[in-house]
Amino acid sequence: MSPVHPVTVSEADRVLFERFCTPPPPLETAADLTLIERADLHLVPVPDDEVLVQAYAWGPGDVPSVLLIHGWGSRATHMSALIKTLEATGLRCVAFDLTAHGRSPGNINTLPRTVRAARAVADMLTEGAPLAVIGHSFGGTAAYLATCKGPVRGQPIETDALVTVSAPASLRTMTERFLRQNALPEGHLDGLHQVLWEDHGYRAEDIDLARLAGSAPGHWLVLRDKRDEEVPVSDAKRIRAACLGLEIEITDRYGHARILMARPVLQRIATFLNSRADFPQVVG
Numbered sequence: 001m002s003p004v005h006p007v008t009v010s011e012a013d014r015v016l017f018e019r020f021c022t023p024p025p026p027l028e029t030a031a032d033l034t035l036i037e038r039a040d041l042h043l044v045p046v047p048d049d050e051v052l053v054q055a056y057a058w059g060p061g062d063v064p065s066v067l068l069i070h071g072w073g074s075r076a077t078h079m080s081a082l083i084k085t086l087e088a089t090g091l092r093c094v095a096f097d098l099t100a101h102g103r104s105p106g107n108i109n110t111l112p113r114t115v116r117a118a119r120a121v122a123d124m125l126t127e128g129a130p131l132a133v134i135g136h137s138f139g140g141t142a143a144y145l146a147t148c149k150g151p152v153r154g155q156p157i158e159t160d161a162l163v164t165v166s167a168p169a170s171l172r173t174m175t176e177r178f179l180r181q182n183a184l185p186e187g188h189l190d191g192l193h194q195v196l197w198e199d200h201g202y203r204a205e206d207i208d209l210a211r212l213a214g215s216a217p218g219h220w221l222v223l224r225d226k227r228d229e230e231v232p233v234s235d236a237k238r239i240r241a242a243c244l245g246l247e248i249e250i251t252d253r254y255g256h257a258r259i260l261m262a263r264p265v266l267q268r269i270a271t272f273l274n275s276r277a278d279f280p281q282v283v284g
Helices: 011-020 030-037 078-089 109-125 138-146 171-181 186-198 235-241 264-276
Strands: 040-046 052-057 065-069 092-096 131-138 162-166 219-226 247-249
Touching: 011 052, 011 186, 030 078, 040 109, 040 186, 052 078, 052 109, 065 078, 065 109, 065 138, 078 092, 078 264, 092 109, 109 138, 131 138, 138 162, 162 264, 219 264, 235 247, 247 264
Parallel strands: 065 092, 065 131, 131 162, 162 219, 219 247
Antiparallel strands: 040 052, 052 092
C-alpha cells in the first residue's frame, strides 16, 4: 500500500534524504577507550543489510543481559554511566555501535537498519531474549520497534521490559527536527517521507510509537525531561495517552543528553528493573 497522498520524488529529495541518514564523524575519547578495553568485543553480521556492527559486552556471560541502544551521532560507550549502574546490579550489559557510528563501518544509517542490527546483536549475544532493552533518543525509538511486530519486518526481540529515554515518538518528529536544525523549510517533509517509501518500503506514518503502543512489551518505562530542546515532551504525553499501562517519569532539569547521566534517572531505571521478579536484586 502506498502513502495516501503520494508526491513526486526529485533528485534533490534523495540527496536530502541521504544527508538525513548521514551521522557526524565518530570520535573516540580516552574515556571511550577505557570502557572498550574492559569489554568483550564482537563483530556481529546483519545479513539483511550485508554489514557488520561492532558490539560490546560488559559483565559475566552467566547472568541476565540487558541490550542498550545509543542515540544518533553517539556511540555505545556514551552510555557509560548506565552501563556502570547496571553492572553494579549484577546485570550483563550488551551494546553496539550503530552502523556508521563508533567503530561500526558505513556512511549512512536508517531507523529500519538500526532495528535489524539490534535484533542481530540480541540473537547473537543474548540468545534473542534480553531481560530488557534500553534505548536513548533515536535508539529509544529503535528499541521499541525492535521489540514489536511491524512495521520493520523480522522477528522481534523477545523481552518483557523496555526503557526509552528522550525518545522521539515518530519518524515525523525526527524529520521535523532535522529540517529545523538545518534551517530547511517544512515543505521538504513529504519528499523525505516519499523517499523512505519508494526506496526502503516503509511508510513514515507507520513508524509512530503512539499508533503501535498496543504491541509494547509488558513493562515499559518512558523517561523524558521538560528541558529537552531536541524532542518535545508532548511526544511522551501522546504515547502515554495511547498506552495507559506504561510508567512515565518526566524530570525538569537535565535536557536531552544529560538525562542519561543523571543519578536519579539511573536509579529510576535500576528500580524499574528491580521491580521485575525475574531480575537480580539491585545492589545499593
